[in-house]
Amino acid sequence: MGNSASNNYWTGNGNLWLEDKEFEKIKSFECKAVYEWEDVPNGLTTDRVLMGISYEGSFSYRKTDKNCNIILDLIFAEYAKGNVPDVNIVSKAYNKASGKTQRIKITNITFDELMLQKWEEKSVAEGEMPFKASFVEIL
Secondary structure (H helix, E strand, O other): OOOHHHHHOOOOEEEEEEOOEEOOOEEEEEEEEEEEEEEEEEOOEEEEEEEEEEEEEEEEEEOOHHHHHHHHHHHHHHHHOOOOOOEEEEEEEEOOOOOOEEEEEEEEEEEOOOOOOOOOOOOOOEEEEEEEEOEEEEO
16 A cells, blocks of 8 residues: 555656657756846835746757657757747646646747757767747646
8 A cells, every 4th residue: 555645746757749749758847937027116115016927948858869850850950041940849747646737838939059969978868958938828
């Protein structure tokens, strides 16, 4: 008989789709909202006014033939031509024990950098993709 309290904890299980193509071997993923505030004096106190919201994040992965080609075909080829493709990510986190899931869709993504090649002897190649976005939707 297991510890039912431990079933409530989410432990790093998830899937990621980049342009509707499942991206395999994801090691980690994060996306956060960044709020821009302006302080406004209000007598002896200070109020805060929300001025804007942006989104940023990254994902890291173990490199495979499949996910390497998705990145090179979708991002590198277009950026090299001076085009910024309309990229979206859908991420799903889930709790295996309880079956609960959380999904988000991130759109209007731009990538800050793209590692073209990195390798190390006797090691599985990994990559990281930092990004910024202008819209996130909870699905």
